[in-house]
Amino acid sequence: ALKEGYEPLTEATAVQLIKDLGYFDAHSSLRCKEIGDGNLNLVFHILDENDKGIIIKQALPYAKVVGESWPLTLHRATIEGNYLKNAIPLVQELVPQVQHTDEAKALTIMEDLSHLDIVRTGFISGKDYPILSQHIGEYLAKTLFFTSDFGCNQQVKKGLQQAFSNPELCKITEDLVFTDPFHVSETNDFEPELIGTVETLWEDDSLKLEVAKLKYKFLTCGEALLHGDLHTGSIFANETTTKVIDPEFAFFGPVGFDIGQFFANLLFQAITRSDEKKDIILFHLHQVWDTFIQTFTELWQTASVEPFTKTEGYLEHVLEGFFHDSIGFAGCELIRRTIGLAHVADLDGIEDSSRRLACKEVAIKLGRELILQRSSISRTNEIVHLLEKVK
Ligand code: ADP
Ligand code: MG
Ligand code: MG
Numbered sequence: 446a447l448k449e450g451y452e453p454l455t456e457a458t459a460v461q462l463i464k465d466l467g468y469f470d471a472h473s474s475l476r477c478k479e480i481g482d483g484n485l486n487l488v489f490h491i492l493d494e495n496d497k498g499i500i501i502k503q504a505l506p507y508a509k510v511v512g513e514s515w516p517l518t519l520h521r522a523t524i525e526g527n528y529l530k531n532a533i534p535l536v537q538e539l540v541p542q543v544q545h546t547d548e549a550k551a552l553t554i555m556e557d558l559s560h561l562d563i564v565r566t567g568f569i570s571g572k573d574y575p576i577l578s579q580h581i582g583e584y585l586a587k588t589l590f591f592t593s594d595f596g597c598n599q600q601v602k603k604g605l606q607q608a609f610s611n612p613e614l615c616k617i618t619e620d621l622v623f624t625d626p627f628h629v630s631e632t633n634d635f636e637p638e639l640i641g642t643v644e645t646l647w648e649d650d651s652l653k654l655e656v657a658k659l660k661y662k663f664l665t666c667g668e669a670l671l672h673g674d675l676h677t678g679s680i681f682a683n684e685t686t687t688k689v690i691d692p693e694f695a696f697f698g699p700v701g702f703d704i705g706q707f708f709a710n711l712l713f714q715a716i717t718r719s720d721e722k723k724d725i726i727l728f729h730l731h732q733v734w735d736t737f738i739q740t741f742t743e744l745w746q747t748a749s750v751e752p753f754t755k756t757e758g759y760l761e762h763v764l765e766g767f768f769h770d771s772i773g774f775a776g777c778e779l780i781r782r783t784i785g786l787a788h789v790a791d792l793d794g795i796e797d798s799s800r801r802l803a804c805k806e807v808a809i810k811l812g813r814e815l816i817l818q819r820s821s822i823s824r825t826n827e828i829v830h831l832l833e834k835v836k
């Protein structure tokens with residue numbers, strides 16, 4: 446049942462709401478455009494005559510999945526607002542400023558970031574964003590450390606876990622990332638030429654055993670508050686600035702999931718870019734992990750709430766586990782974005798069909814190798830070696 450007070454906004458009612466809340470001078474003439482893709486959420490971009498802007502993001506009470514509408518909780522707007530407002534006081538410069546949230550209307554009013562690029566779109570057009578991986582490495586280390594049992598009061602954390610209970614959004618990930626791509630499912634979506642490769646995956650019991658273990662970890666391991674959807678379409682950037690958006694999937698899960706999703710979305714660019722333009726992507730792959738471990742280590746040494754963090758060997762053990770999980774989750778993301786329901790423009794946007802299919806074959810093979818070999822990989826360089834091997 447819908448909450449009282451909820452109604453999807455239109456461009457006209459969005460303008461009225463913004464005026465009522467007093468964000469613009471009563472006499473200013475405002476323009477408004479809905480700029481979301483409309484599958485899950487509405488995003489209204491409102492501008493005054495001086496081009497000063499503001500964004501309203503509103504959840505819709507359904508998701509369009511394979512053409513049909515499925516009810517989907519409006520509570521995800523509250524999760525998104527709470528994540529942006531409260532959970533990450535130490536990364537404020539890396540997220541949009543939130544002006545207002547309204548739980549009943551399922552909306553968040555936030556800073557307009559349209560002067561920046563969505564990283565996926567910029568990457569596809571050949572842009573580099575040199576500071577991106579340092580910012581994302583810091584973002585990951587800080588958000589994950591301060592919501593983990595290493596950096597967060599361990600009783601407070603248990604309360605936060607309840608506040609960020611997000612079962613309906615988690616189910617989307619459980620099905621679309623971990624289950625459906627590895628089985629015959631009507632949610633899968635791949636080009637007919639890939640059927641041989643896909644059937645080989647479905648028959649690969651050694652791979653399915655490893656995916657089952659990764660899914661179980663996602664289901665059961667409440668290590669830290671994850672963003673939950675940290676792909677390059679959830680990041681705005683330019684040469685000097687990075688802003689992470691869209692944390693509606695946030696919940697307490699395994700640290701490696703956020704890191705692995707970012708790895709995989711870099712790897713789509715490593716797969717598709719020409720050799721001359723690829724180095725910066727590989728730099729980002731190394732730099733995000735190096736920055737993560739450096740920042741996480743500093744926090745471990747200076748801001749720990751857990752007495753065992755002083756114990757020799759414990760940090761190395763924890764970081765090694767994060768890394769292996771990240772590699773495995775990256776493998777799942779590579780596969781699901783290639784043959785599952787939600788694709789990426791990095792691959793689908795390649796017009797030449799033989800090159801597109803070749804890149805998709807590489808993404809699937811690299812995904813499989815990462816999942817199977819994750820426990821014997823200890824450096825980001827080895828990811829690059831595996832990429833070279835499957836090409
Ligand atoms: P969804 O959850 O539906 O994917 P997003 O939060 O990713 O919604 O937003 C969808 C799109 O809306 C983004 O890709 C971007 O183009 C635009 N958008 C979202 N937030 C902002 C913002 N703060 N400033 C400018 N544009 C935004
Ligand atoms: Mg979208
Ligand atoms: Mg979203």
Ligand code: MG
Nearest residue numbers: 678679690691
């Ligand atoms: Mg999004």
